[in-house]
Amino acid sequence: MTRRAGRPRRSEIDILEYQAKIGKHALEIYRVEGFGAVSMRRLAKEVGCSPMTIYAHFEGKTDILRYxxxxxxxxxxxxxxxxxxxxxxxxxxxxxxxxxxxxxxxxxxxxxxxxxxxxDVNRADVxxxxxxxxxxxxxxxxxxxxxxxxxxxxxxxxxxxxxxxxxxxxxxxxxxxxxxxxxxxxxxxxxxxxxxxx
Amino acid sequence: MTRRAGRPRRSEIDILEYQAKIGKHALEIYRVEGFGAVSMRRLAKEVGCSPMTIYAHFEGKTDILRYxxxxxxxxxxxxxxxxxxxxxxxxxxxxxxxxxxxxxxxxxxxxxxxxxxxxDVNRADVxxxxxxxxxxxxxxxxxxxxxxxxxxxxxxxxxxxxxxxxxxxxxxxxxxxxxxxxxxxxxxxxxxxxxxxx
DNA sequence: TATTAATATGGAACGCGTGCCAAGTATTTT
DNA sequence: AAAATACTTGGCACGCGTTCCATATTAATA
The missing domain is CATH 1.10.357.10 (Tetracycline Repressor, domain 2)
Structure with a gap:
């Protein structure tokens, strides 16, 4: 399969690292302020990215909470x-x-x-x-x-x-x-x- | 104890009747359109009252869902x-x-x-x-x-x-x-x- | 360098549960 | 009729999860 032009897809480890990063921040918020404080907007602010970026790495909040x-x-x-x-x-x-x-x-x-x-309905993906x-x-x-x-x-x-x-x-x-x-x-x-x- | 001036409190049966009415509507929505459709705003519209009136009769959504x-x-x-x-x-x-x-x-x-x-935390009231x-x-x-x-x-x-x-x-x-x-x-x-x- | 594809971003929007508050209405006693 | 009390209403607000979209930004190929 030949490479096509354009920016390549994120590598697997990049994805996992970013997910882990988000998860780490979520954990920190939870430990300090409890579950109520763990919201998408708040989490994005903490991570330092836009809320949309989180949705690019996770399917939803439940997916994050697993961390x-x-x-x-x-x-x-x-x-x-x-x-x-x-x-x-x-x-x-x-x-x-x-x-x-x-x-x-x-x-x-x-x-x-x-x-x-x-x-939420949580898929049992790969x-x-x-x-x-x-x-x-x-x-x-x-x-x-x-x-x-x-x-x-x-x-x-x-x-x-x-x-x-x-x-x-x-x-x-x-x-x-x-x-x-x-x-x-x-x-x-x-x-x-x-x-x-x- | 002597009555004081002003409109009397709702009678017990009035409260129960209104609660039952709201519950009936909630049940109808649920049966036709599923749980997702049962929201406070929607329920109020169906009952024919303001959303706040529902909050006057119930502690919250969970309290209604019990119906x-x-x-x-x-x-x-x-x-x-x-x-x-x-x-x-x-x-x-x-x-x-x-x-x-x-x-x-x-x-x-x-x-x-x-x-x-x-x-939600549901009290075990009277x-x-x-x-x-x-x-x-x-x-x-x-x-x-x-x-x-x-x-x-x-x-x-x-x-x-x-x-x-x-x-x-x-x-x-x-x-x-x-x-x-x-x-x-x-x-x-x-x-x-x-x-x-x- | 130009093109191209993947990603990131900000902003607006929807509908949600819920709280607050000022204004109005109803029903009783005075 | 007037005053007093309880209830209803509508509107606004907050923060939430989530989606959409137009616009950067990035990193590869041509």
Whole structure:
């Protein structure tokens, strides 16, 4: 294929670098002033470009917000790891991790909304973000814990995914349907865990 | 307490009637043109009042959107009941209900977002809406099904709430984190049910 | 250097949720 | 009739996400 005249397309790494730059600024705004302050206009001002340029690099706001996932998820993961140090028995470790996971999201509704309630239709395109890989790592922590409890179980994926989505669901219900008389969160998490262990 | 001069406050029933009127119009717009068409300005035009008048009767948009819950929930409930006719054994009935529940929300992302992703802080004030009561009724259907499976279990509330929030969580994950390689939804639902039966 | 294609920019615009405020209207007591 | 109180209205404003468009600016080829 012969080159044609004109300015060439942005290189892949250029795109990724610029995206990372925007993501970094978004993260900084979020950390200092919270989610409410992260707007396209504000972000553009911070980055030092026009709002339109951002739209040239991202599909929309949701696409940018993903860059904050990694931050939130590692924060949550740290909290779990911190508490896991006080526990040795596999079952206890799993229980503690699950309880901490749920507690984190019920205690931090803003973070929950950011990660699990991005309300746009998000395509699963070619490009895989770093955050997605990290997300996978954070989630696989639970499959490791489950494997410790069930060393002879060959397939723990169904158990893992059920646990994760179940915990996320508990947090969701607490955050968005507070009017409903839910039973204690720890009891629900405990009950959810029986489906993993059983 | 003696009455003071001036126009009296709106009576309770007047408020409720007006709220119901607004909710009815919102429902009509939603049914014909979808959620995207339900905006405050548009709704006011439809009702025949100024946008501010709506704010005098509701705290915000989320508060109005609750009026649509009942519609969506009964639609879902109908679907479950429809399929339950082909099943008699308690366990099968529970399984079918759960699978249908999850399938409904994964098949109707818009409805899911409406009911479970109202993203404002919603107070649990004095006034209980009709929709809330109906919500309770729809959810209690599951506790009935569980009771049929476990006739000797005195307290099924933890089991019910765990099941519901777990199913909602599964649907959430499918709707908002499609990039993650989740296992089959039916398998997850099945696994979740073991925590209820166990 | 001239041409050409990709990108960047600024500005305007749309519709959104929401708040504020001054003016008007309705309904009661005095 | 007059005064007092509660509600409605319309208009303006803010900031938001997003799109469009005309106009630079950049970097390659001819």
């Amino acid at each position: 904050l996932w990694a931050d939130v998820l590692s924060d949550m993961s740290d909290e779990i790891q911190k508490r896991l140090k006080f526990s040795a028995a596999p079952i206890e470790r799993l229980q503690l991790a699950a309880q901490t996971f749920v507690a984190y999201w019920t205690d931090h509704p803003d973070q929950y909304r950011l990660v699990f309630m991005s309300n 490009s895989t973000f770093i955050s997605d890989e990290k997300t996978l790592a954070h989630f696989s922590m639970f499959s490791d814990l489950i494997r410790e409890v069930l060393p002879n179980e060959p397939d723990v994926q169904v158990r893992t995914d059920t646990l994760i989505s179940g915990m996320i669901g508990i947090a969701l219900c607490m955050n968005t349907i507070p009017d409903y008389p839910w039973v204690d969160v720890t009891l629900m998490t405990e009950r959810l865990l029986t489906s993993v262990i059983a | 649509l819950w009942a519609d969506v929930l009964s639609d879902m409930s109908d679907e479950i009941q429809k399929r339950l006719k082909f099943s008699a054994a308690p366990i099968e009935r529970l399984q079918l209900a759960a699978q249908t529940f999850v399938a409904y929300w994964t098949d109707h992302p818009d409805q899911y977002r409406l009911v479970f992703m109202s993203n 006034s209980t809406f009709i929709s809330d009561e109906k919500t309770l009724a729809h959810f209690s259907m599951f506790s009935d099904l569980i009771r049929e499976v476990l006739p000797n279990e005195p307290d099924v509330q933890v089991r019910t709430d765990t099941l519901i929030s777990g199913m909602i969580g599964i649907a959430l994950c499918m709707n908002t984190i499609p990039d993650y390689p989740w296992v089959d939804v039916t398998l997850m639902t099945e696994r979740l049910l073991t925590s209820v039966i166990a």
